[in-house]
Amino acid sequence: MPLSTLIQRSSQPSPSLGEAQAHDLLRSHYDLQGSLQALGSQQDLNFRVDTDQGRFVLKACHGSYAEAELQAQHAALAYLRLHGVPAPKVRPAKSGDELLAVEIDGQPLRVRLLDYIDGEPLTRLKHMPVRLMAELGALCARLDLALAGFDHPGLERTLQWDPRHAVALVEHLLPVVSNPQRREQVAALAAQAAQALAPLVAQLPVQAVHLDITDDNVVWARDEQREWQVQGVIDFGDLLRTWRIADLSVTCSALLHHAEGDPLRILASVSAYHAVNPLQTAELRALWPLVQLRAAVLVLSSEQQLAVDPGNQYTRDNIAHEWQIFDTANAVPAALMEVAILQAAGQAPAQPDLSGCAPLLASIAGQAVRHVDLGVLSPHCEAGNWQAPGFDQRLLAAQPAPACSLYGQYRLSQTHIDRADEPATCALGVELHVLPGSALQAPQDGVWQRVDAQRGCLRTEAWSLWLDGLEEAPADGQVLQRGQALGATCGYLRVQLCLGSEARPPFFATPAHAAAWLALCPSPTVLLGVDCDAEPLADPQALLARRDASFARSQKHYYAQPPHIERGWRNYLIDMQGRSYLDMLNNVAVLGHGHPRMAAESARQWSLVNTNSRFHYAAIAEFSERLLEVAPEGFDRVFLVNSGTEANDLAIRLAWAYSGGRELLSVLEAYHGWSVATDAISTSIADNPQALETRPDWVHPVEAPNMFRGRFRGADSADDYLRDVDAKLAAIDASGRQLAGMICEPVYGNAGGISLPPGYLQQAYAKVRQRGGVCIADEVQVGYGRLGEYFWGFEEQGVVPDIITMAKGMGNGQPLGAVITRREIAEALEAEGYFFSSAGGSPVSCRIGMAVLEVMRDEGLWDNARDVGRYFKARLEALVDKHPLAGAAHGSGFYLGLELVRDRNTLEPASEETMALCNRLRELGIFMQPTGDYLNILKIKPPMCTTKASVDYFVDSVDRILSEGL
The missing domain is CATH 3.90.1200.10 (Aminoglycoside phosphotransferase (APH), C-terminal lobe)
Structure with a gap:
């Protein structure tokens, strides 16, 4: 191929063809009229043509293009369509020709017309998923x-x-x-x-x-x-x-x-x-x-x-x-x-043969070398100590020599927080603690490349050996023979192999790059003469398959391909490769993950005794007294249980026993638990798609007083929603049956923390009490200080219920729930026999429950929920102002919701976009899930130790994704 031909083809400007000339071509050769839109091309000219007969592409190229080239394209289009590949058809001109040779303003052109394929290219897509x-x-x-x-x-x-x-x-x-x-x-x-x-x-x-x-x-x-x-x-x-x-x-x-x-x-x-x-x-x-x-x-x-x-x-x-x-x-x-x-492509790269090499450190070859575990589950890592600079090296130096780190281990010390990029955590070499002055020798013939007095690289024909920690490195360019002295160590030595003669490799690789880097930087085990390789991590897919094979699948997990999480610290969860994920949805761990006070309280009480509440021990009295201190005046009895479901189930039994009736009002779109009774009163179709068809006749759901997307909107909608309460109560009255009570979350939890219309509970409670019923406040999700502005959700409504149920954050993950009520209600249950919860109120649970209250007080977590929560809400509201898809910011404190809608007027839920947003947040290192009946609300319930820096990272990430487009 002559170079001149190639140069000529690469140096042509696009043809010159105006819109008027294009219209003339279409009319005269194709009997078509319509609008034109120029389409980009580097050396050709393309117009989209919209006509009554369809949409086409008019293509013009230089006349110097060989006719055979263009005919080959047309033949390929027809051939590919026969093989199931979606490709456009060529539309013949009136003459029957698929390719026209024309001259415009003295410019020879070749012209053809193709069907236009509707759709859009992804060139300007701001983020392209791996799929x-x-x-x-x-x-x-x-x-x-x-x-x-x-x-x-x-x-x-x-x-x-x-x-x-x-x-x-x-x-x-x-x-x-x-x-x-x-x-x-x-x-x-x-x-x-x-x-x-x-x-x-x-x-x-x-x-x-x-x-x-x-x-x-x-x-x-x-x-x-x-x-x-x-x-x-x-x-x-x-x-x-x-x-x-x-x-x-x-x-x-x-x-x-x-x-x-x-x-x-x-x-x-x-x-x-x-x-x-x-x-x-x-x-x-x-x-x-x-x-x-x-x-x-x-x-x-x-x-x-x-x-x-x-x-x-x-x-x-x-x-x-x-x-x-x-x-x-x-x-x-x-x-x-x-x-x-x-x-x-499933191929393993070739690895070097190191069998003939001399040992780098003859003094330790064949010795028992202490392995220092620096991985995610290392027992040396506790209470965040791995965050201190130089943690790995100090820990290594504290071990008796010889000691070594592990090649290929994902190190916890290398994690980082509130960042989108993966941390480089995988060690591509080994660090050793040896006796100062330990002699080094060249494992193979090579040339020494000096970096400085303590660092350098021995370059051999097939690989390079990087060393850091020499007392005095050889001279730059020195030729070394196998077994020749390389100097001595300072007591600390970093060793790394690398194939080829590329620039110096990093000592740590990101999990995404680890497999390739580990192949390029093989283990120095053979050169050291000691085993220094980390055990491979468990295959997360195999582990997930084991879960699916034995654990009932109705117990779902977050994400289709969930990260393998085995550690947490504060408001972060850490996977086995050392990536820290910002936890924005875990309302159970109110104090944060891995809190040392929780570990200490649990360990001490377990070392003493853990039994059930029928035995006599101090912790149950002390914890019950502490709970009554945070309850409204007049509450004087506590039941301790294992969970929010059990708490709500017990509250129903108390209402039945005290009122003498069974009829119960519950609010639509709410979730209260999974037991037979609590499932009966739960109407959230996000949790149970059949929720509205499976209510027993003693449950009377009332219209959800949702001020944002309900039938009635705004803060003055209480009376409108109360009409449905009146209607349900009237039906119960007409049936002659006794009302037992009403259960309601004072702030709509599953709907993203939406407040009820002002005055709603005041009037609803009054109507229920007039009929001898009791009022149950389900504070399982929203209570205990999480709302920031209030300790209890019912405080926002200016009411006091008859029964309070709680769980979730009470134990910071320890199974613990409670029902608080008045003596006369509690004692009404005695006529039906005694109540007992096997692990409810155990010594361990009580001690942890008291510790949670103390830590929340001592570490200012209630104040943090209020102050950082206000900042958080303001930042979410700024997203609503900026992005049409962000329809509303709900809630307060650390119980917030960002509702996504496709239309601000119709409030069409953006359910698919919300799930896509959550999946994209996970890629950026943030755990988030959708909630609400339409799964179009971000469920924002982070640990109460969450900082403004984490809030900024979360909101900035949501802003970034919404700006990229969903």
Whole structure:
């Protein structure tokens, strides 16, 4: 292929074709009239045409394009449709020709008309989920499978995007980059890629390929669940015969624009392609060099195109993200990407043979070396001590020598909080505590590369050995023979192996990159002569399968693929790879996770005795007295139980016993528990889809007084909702049956913390009491200080109930619940026999319950709920002002809800968007789940130690996601 031809094809401006001329073409050749919309292209010209007969694309290219090239495209479109690939049809002109040769203003053009595929490309998608990357890779594979059997003379063509010409094109176009630093970067990356590609070229299969399966040239549409689905493939302008792997390299290059700076995010597309259309090892190894060359050609081509066609807005808009593609292609060592790509295709990279090496530290080889556990479950880690700088090294130094850390272990000390990026936690080497002065020797022949007096690298033919902690490093460039002295240690030594001659690897890798880095940085066990490898983590998928096989599936877990959580600290939960997730929904752990006071109280009381409340011990009296201190005046009896369900179940029995009736009012959309009685009064269809059809006749649900989306809106709606209370009470009166009472959450918990209309409970309670019923306040979720502004939710309504039920935060995770009431109500139950809860009020539970109250007081958690809660609510309200999807901010303190709606007037619930938001928050390191009957409200119930910094991170993340679009 003459270089001049390639240069000429890469240096043409777009054709010149005005809208009036386009209209003339459509009328004269196709009998079509309609509106035009210009579509972007680098060297062609495209218009969307909207007509009464349908929607089309008018395409015009230079007359210098060979007719056979365009006929090959048309033939491929028909061929792919026969093979089930969604591709547009060509609409013949009145003459019957699919391809027209015309001349406009002395400019020879080739013109054709194609059906328009409705949908949109994902080019400007601000965040591309991994699922879409995988689907794009699988689509590319399906096209290549289909095109493997396609042939046409027009496939033999000269095209600037053909990677077989990339090296020549880069060399020619380099001068168009005016910035010398950028020009040097492009030249270096292209040279590195060309060197890696050269020995593989002869092994690469050749076939017809589309060569442009990108976010620009695949159109998508959302389905009813708002998931993106492929509608079709467009723009076959780069169709030709070249290396098969070139097609995937183009797709991967385009995805680098969506990789958020991390090139390993594209591996999903590689795995998906390989699963559909298996690749050869040579192709897998060639993929990343081809991606790098594509990145170089992209930026150079755009710079060239702007030079010859400065008015091309399409190119001008694209050049910024093409430089982003280039920078991402240059972001990690090429060797790492090769390993990662091989792993994505299920292939294990080759490992070096270290069997002939001399021991690095002869003094410890074969000795018993103490392993120091620095992992997530390490017994050395407690009460957040791992957060102190230098924790690992101090712990290692405190052990008798010799001692070592573990290779491949995910270290808790490396976690970080309130950040979207994964922490680099996986150790790619080993740290040792040895006797100062311990002699080191070269394991293999090599050259010493000195960093400073204590650090450096021994570079051998096949690998590099990085050392840190020498008393005096050898001179830079010193040639060392196997077994030759390398100096001595200072007592601390860091050892790391790395294959190849790349720049110095990091000592820690993120979990997402760990597998590739561990393959590139193998264990130094053989060189040390001691076992220093960590035990592999349990497979979380296998563990989940075991759960599903033995644990009843109606007991759901958060997320389809949940993180494996085994540790928590304050308002964070930590997975086994050391990533800390901001816990924004755990209203059980009010004090936070891992609180040392809870551990101490539990351990001490367990070491003494734990039994049931029929035995005589001080803790039960002390805790009951403490509960009455926080209850309203007149409350003088406590029942201790295990859970909120048990508390509410007992409250129903108390109401029945005291009133002599069984009829109970409950409020729609509420949840009260899972026992037979509490399920009967629970009407939340989010928790039980059959809730409204399975009420027994003694339960009388009243209309939910939801001021935001109920039948009546606003703060003055109490009287409107009370009409339904009156109607239900009148029906009970007419039946001659006795009312037992009414149960209600004083603040709507499952609806996201929505307050009841002012005055609602005052009037409802009065109506119930007039008929001899009792009023039950379900404070299980909203009480105990969580609301910030009030200790009890009923305080907001200015009422005092007859029975208070509570649980959740009472025990900070210890099974503990309570019912507080008056003596006459409590004693009414005695006529039916005594009450007993096996573990309710046990010594351990009572001691923990008292400790929770003390810690909340001593650490100012009630004040924190009020002050940080106000700040939190204000920040959520600012989201409502900014984003139409954010319909309302509910609640107070640390019981908040952000309700998502598609329309502020109709309040159509944005249920799918809410779930997508929660899943995206998880990717950013935040646990959040939807609530409400429509699952369109964020359930915001964090531990009460949550800080303003965590609030800011959460709200900023929600803001980011809403700005990206859902």
